[in-house]
Each structure stands twice: as structure tokens, then as C-alpha cells.
Amino acid sequence: MLRRTARRDRMIGLFVLGLVLFNPPVLNLFGGTVFGWPVLYLYLFGAWALVIVCVALVTRAAAPPEGDGGSS
């Protein structure tokens, strides 16, 4: 189990990462199409999914298993 402050710091790190990835100018680096798919579409959803997965991993590592029935 991660210490609370370590988890908080990682989440802030992910916030900054998202801030950079989701916004121009980094955003404007992606354009055109690859195999017919728009690169920006792939990039935005890919970066978004990456941040979500990282957040899930950080919170998973931090939280002890939860015993509420509805979400399992």
C-alpha cells in the first residue's frame, strides 16, 4: 500500500501529464491520417486512455481491497 502523500504526488503528476498531453501545443503535433484513421482521433483517445489507466493503477495501488458489493 502506498503512502497517502506518495499517491497524492503521483496523482498531481498525472494531472500535469494530462494537462500537457490534452492541450496545445502538444496536441497540434498530431495530424493527418494513418491507414485511413485520423491521427488526432487515435492520439486523443490513446492519451486519454493512458491517463485513465495510470490513475486506476495509482488508486488501485493505494487503496486496500474494498468490500462493497455493488461494484465488484
Add this chain to the structure above:
Amino acid sequence: MSQPLVLGVAVAYLLVLFAIAWLVESGSKRLGRIAGSSLVYTLSLAVYCSSWTFNGGVGRAALNGFDFLPIYLGPTLAFCLGPLLLRRILRISKANQITSIADLIGARFGRSGGVAALVTIIAVIGLVPYIALQLKSVSNGFAALTLTSPDPANQPFWFDGSLWAAAILTVFAMLFGSRSIHPGEHHPGMVVAIAAESILKLIGLTIIGLFVVYGLFHGFGDLFTQAATVPEVAQIFARSPEHYGFSWVGMTFLALLASFCLPRQFQVMVVENVNERHLDRAVWQFPLYLLLINIFVLPIAMAGRLLLPGTANPDNLVLALPLLANQPVLALVAFLGGVSAAASMVVVETTALSIMVCNDVVMPALLRVKPFGLEQRTDLTRLLLWVRRGVMVAVMALGYLYMRHDNAQVTLVSIGLMSFVAVAQFAPALLAGLFWRGATKAGAIAGISLGFAVWCYTLFIPSFTQVSPVAGFIAVGPFGIDLLRPYALFGLTSLDPVTHATFWSLLANLGSLLVVSMLGRQRPVDRAHAALFLDADNPAEAARIWRRTALIPDLQSLASRFLGRERTAAAFDIWARERGLDPATAINADAETVLYYERLLASVIGASSARALVGAIVEEQPLGVEEVMGILDEASRLIETNRALEAATGELQQANERLQELDRLKDDFIATVNHELRTPLASIRAFSEILRDHADISDSDRQEFLRVVVGESERLTRLIGQLLDLSRISEGGAPATLAPVDLVHAARDATAAMQQVFATRGVALTTHIDVRAAPVIGDHDRLVQVVINLLGNAAKFATPGSGRAELSLRRAGDQFELAVADNGPGIPPKHRDIVFERFRQLGDTMNGKPEGAGLGLAISRRIVAQHGGRIWVEEAPGGGALFRFTLAAVPAGPREDAAAAEPALLPAR
């Protein structure tokens, strides 16, 4: 499709949702368990996706490409800050029984109604366009599905889809949100219904997306390839550095703030939250939901551009595409998805707004106006509910009117963004309030009002394009002042209206909040209040600030008017059990109990109303400056702690010094004993060896040596005896025997014993005994020993050759006083105490001490102390030392006679 069919399906769908909500609240165990789960919590957060997402997102994507996405990337970023920001909001709100965002901001800034009412009014005005958006979306969808004209102007009002939508949604909002009053404003039924709607929204949009991508096209690749042939679409896909700039960043930022400032988001995220740990999962599950619901938005929009070029209203593409493919059932699913999105948004938003208006505007106003007779009414729960229902109707009516006015020229997203900018005005005060104790009430009011004013000027008023003066006002500015044009304030022309308004309003808001807070002065009690508000939940601490007392029956009757009699009684039972009170006999409520009732009330009618109501029946003791300072200044607390620490350190140092002194004394003692024992032993051994090894020494020498050996042995014996005496005396508190003793007798015995010593040393001893008899209680032998010790000292220190010593015994009041003086060097005043300590011999211990180990005076003092007397040393009239001790005389009586009868015998002894 016919209008009644579509209407009937929509109403039936809403009724099913209501049935779910009703089952949850009527106590179905299975559903109740679901209601408390983290998944339902996450899905209820998805109320964020209103018909703006469902219909507007596709419309925006069809026109502008990717810039529908910042609205969902912003909340993702906000939830990255979940552990830092959202959890803090959640904790503080729970601790203070917060019922809305207006309540939270109001409670932070002094629990006075002003701030909360300001926030509420801004929220209502700011959200009217947003509610209009939902009505417009539903009526557009209804029109598209029934193939009627969406423009209400072309219809008789009973065919006006948006009016029907408004009416039906209002009824459902009332059913869900204002069925009964719950402490804490929990609406578990509503939450479960919204979660169900969120599932339907996601499924609906995904089905349409799959149908479009795989039914109308051959997968994503085919769709995108075809779309790229349209020049404008190709331009959207192309790489262009200038494409996404400030407006993208501005929207991301707005959405970030809106994800916790929107009243409905605050309602589901904070007020309806039942378990803080649900947030741990929501921080990634909610963004995941947003991602999933947006996957098909761009493909649907692209398909719309290809299949329905030049559509008048791109917001209807979700419905239009299935209809184009002649799939009415799919179109109906899409319509129901849109209705779900709109209904959940409207229900939660109006519920949140009705709570805010009721608790922060209407109730405080009613409480101030006496003629309403609120004092006399015993049950106010019905009044509360009707106020809330009235507010819901009013809000929906405003939304409808705004929509009627605001014709189809403006897209859904643009209207929604306007509301986002309005609620973003709460963020500076909220965030500063949560993280900065220096934020003041005046600063909050200044920031929110100025930001709101700029919003009105740059966004809201210009939205009334149909009013003719407004059009000119937009074009040339008020009175033709070019710099004040609302869409290009101070000549800022490079931004689109929403980004422009976001920039200026938040700049004005944050700027005035900071400036007013920093320049203004905060009363100490306000700062104490802020500190208590922010520092978790501690009723005892808070009770220190509001030292209010009241009668429990008064509080009970007050609470039962708003909560009902049973709930109030149950709540008090819990409190009484917690505090160990007897519910039957407890009458007086202390400050903590008053605070408990205030929070109980606050959970129903908001913090400021609760404060006012409780304030009317409590007796408040003014808070002293000292208490305020005590609570307020961590610094002063630290100083106090420091002082205590210093004192403790000082004591420790003293104790340490004392210990070191004792340690040194012990070392001295051992060294002295060692020395005193070794010296005689060494000489005994040395002389014995001479006697053994030299048979030829003369008899006179032999005699001399043996005399030394005997003398040294005696000295050893005496020393050991003294040591034993010392340890024996120190053990017990009282003398070994307690008998009548005549001190005269003891003095004579001692004098006789020491006669030889004085003679040897050439010291003249005189005695002055002024009493016939000196009866005391004690141990004769011990007292003799004391006198011998004192005489021994006198003999030792008196000037050799011409030495004089004097023993005197007299009566002083009810005490006998025995003194021994000599004409020696005397004892300097600073040493007069330490001579009584063990082995404390003045001068050098190694020299000139043929007798004694420095134990005599220590033993004497103990003996005298055991007899209840006192011994001390002073300067003799002739310059030497004068030792004096006093002992209590036995009270006059038969004993005196007995003592008087005895003297005749004394000389015989």
C-alpha cells in the same frame, strides 16, 4: 411516427425510472444495497453528460471537429486532482453538513446568508440557458422524430414539444427531488434512477455509433477514408499548428471547474455521496465513462457530414441517421437516450437549485419577516417541500421562456458553455476558501459579483440577439464606445466569445478576490471561524467559538418543525447515547449539543437558515478576546507550549544538577570512607609487620607500636560504629526508644565522657546549666551522642593551647536550648548548612583530622530531627562556632514533679 406514440413511450420510460426510484426509497433491500455502491456513485456522476453530450457533441463535432472533447478532458484532469481537491471538498462538506455549493461557500464565509444567496442567484440565472438547452434538445428530437417543424412559432402551443417536455420534466423533477425532506438531502432513489439513465445514455449512443459505423459504412477505416474526401473534413484531420489554441485550453479549463462547480455535479458528487471511498474508484471510472460515451461522437458526426450534407441542425444527427436508414426503432432508442440525458440533468439540476433557493434565499427571507408567522407553525416540512416545488416550476419556466426566445440559431454547445462560464465564477471563492485562510467574505463577494457582472456583460446580455438594441450593442459597444464592445472588451478581438468571457470574468473574479482579501482586515473571530471550518470536524473545538446554551425541549420543538417529530426524536436518541445523557431528564443543552442541533437543521434547510433559527432560541455568551486568540493563533499555542517546555526543561536541568551533586557526594563519601578505613588499616598492618619481622626491637618501641595498633583499631571501630549509626538513624523516622529524658542529665553524662579529651587537648570546658531539670521525650543515649559530637567538634576546633569551650543549657519558652561554643576559627555563613552533610568537613579532608570522618554533625542533625528538634550553627560571641539545638519541653505536670523529685539522686550517678 405519431406524436402520441413518441410522447407515450417517453412518458412510459420516465415512469419506469420513477418506479425504480420509488422501490429504492421504499426500502427494497436489494436495490438499497445497489444504491450504496461505488458503481452507482460513478454512474450518477455521469449526469454530467446531458443532452449537450448526447446531441450537442455530435453537432459540434460535425461543425468544428475535435473541439467537443475538451468538455470531457477537463473533468478527467479535475478527477486526477481527486485525492487533493475533491476529497477535501467532500470532507469539509460532510463535516459541516453542507447541502449545496452555495451552502459550502456561504458556510466558509461566516455562515451569513449574503454570500450563499449571491451564489444561489447567480446559479439560477447562469443555469437557465443550460436548462433551456435540454428543453430545446428534447423538443428538437421530438420534432425530428415526428417529422414536425421544431420551431414553436409555427405550432399551436399545445403541440409545442418543448412545452410538453418542460411540463413533464418538471413533474418528474418534483417526484424525484422533492417527495420528502431527508436530513442530509440524500435522494437515494433519484441517484439510482440517474445511474440507470447513465447506462441507457451510454448504450443508446453506442448502438447508434455501431449502427452508423458498421451498418451504414464498412467499419471505421471506410468511414474515415470516405470522410477525408470532403475538403472541410480533410482540413479537420490535417495537421495545423494554429488549429487548436486558446479556445481549446479555455474550454478544458472551464470544464475542469464545472465538474465540481455545477450545482448538479456538486449534488451527486458531494451531497449524495454516502461513502468517501467511492471517490477512489470514481477518479478513474468516471473519466472512463466519459471516454466510452465519446468514442462514437466523431464517427457519427462524420457520417452525418457525408450522408446528410447541409443539414439545418447538426444537433439532430443522432436521430436523423437512423431515420435516414429507415430504422424507426433505432431512432426511438436514440430519442430515449437523449430524453434520459435531458431528464437526468433537469431533475438533478432543478433539485439542486431548489435546495439552494429554498435554503439560502427563501427561508432566510421568511425567517426575517415576522408577519408570515413562521414562529407559530409547528410543522414546516410541508412548507419546505412546497417552496422547493415552486422553485422547480419557476426555474423550468424561466428555461422555457429563454428557449422560446433563443431560437434555433445557436447550437446546444454554445448555450451550455455560457452556463459553464457562469458557474466557473464560484471556483475562485470556493478554492481560495478551501485552501487559503486569508480569503475574506468581502473578497468572496467582490470576486463573485464582479465575475458575474463581466459574464452578464460579455456573454449573457449579448445572447438576447433578438432584442434590437442588443445587436447594436454587440456591434459598436455601449454608446458607441468601441473599447467596450462585449465580444471584444478592451480591444481583445482574437478570442471567441466564450474564451473571451472566460478570460475577463475569471480575471476580474480572481483579481478582486485576492485584492480585497489582502487589503481588507479580517476580524479575529472570522479567522478563527475559517480555521475551524477548514480543520476537519471537531465539535468540541467549534463549541469553543459559539458558547451557546439552550433548553433541549426548545431545540427539539424547533428541529421537529423541519424534520418531523419522529426523526428528531431518533436523532436526539443517537446523540444522547453518544454523550451518555439520559433523554428523559436532560434539559440543558451545552454548546456542543446546540451545535449538533444546528447541524441537524443545516442538513435540511442549509447552514445560514439553521444559524438564524438556532440563534433565536439560544443564549449566546460573547466570546472573550482571549478565547479568540487562543483558538486563532497557532503561534500563541506554540508559545504556550514552548513556555511549558522551557519550564519542564528547567526542572529537568535542576533535577539533573541535583543528581550530579548527589553522584559527586556519593563518590566523595566512598573516597572518604575508603581513605578513613585504609589509613588506620595501613598503619595497623605496617606496625604489626614490624613487630613480626623484627624480634630485636626494644620493649619501649614495642609498647609504642602496640599502643598505635590499639589506637588505630579503636579508631576503626569508632568509624564503623558511626557508619552503622548513620545508616541506622537514616532508616527509621523515630528514635529507637521514647522515654522521658532529662537533658541536664544527658549533658552531664556527655561532659563527663569528654572530660579527658578536653584535658588532653588543653581546652577549658565550662558549663552553664540554668535549669534544674530539662525533661524531654526521646532516647537518652542518642541525645548524649549528640552532645558528645558537639563537644568533640568544639574540642577539635578550639584554638589549641588556649582553647575554650562552653556548654550551656537553658529554657526558651516551651523548648530547651542546648548550645556548645568554641573559640576556634568559626564557620563562614555560606558553609553553615553544608557542615551538616555527610563527610562535609571544612578545609582539606586529608589533613589535620585525626578523628572522625565528618559524620558527627550529619548524625547529630538526624538525631535532633528525629526528636522533632532543630539544630543549627551560628557565630559565637567570641568569634568561634556556636552549635545550638532545641528540643520541645515536656508539658508541665506530674512529669515535672517527678523530674523535680529526682535531682537528689543525680549526683550519685
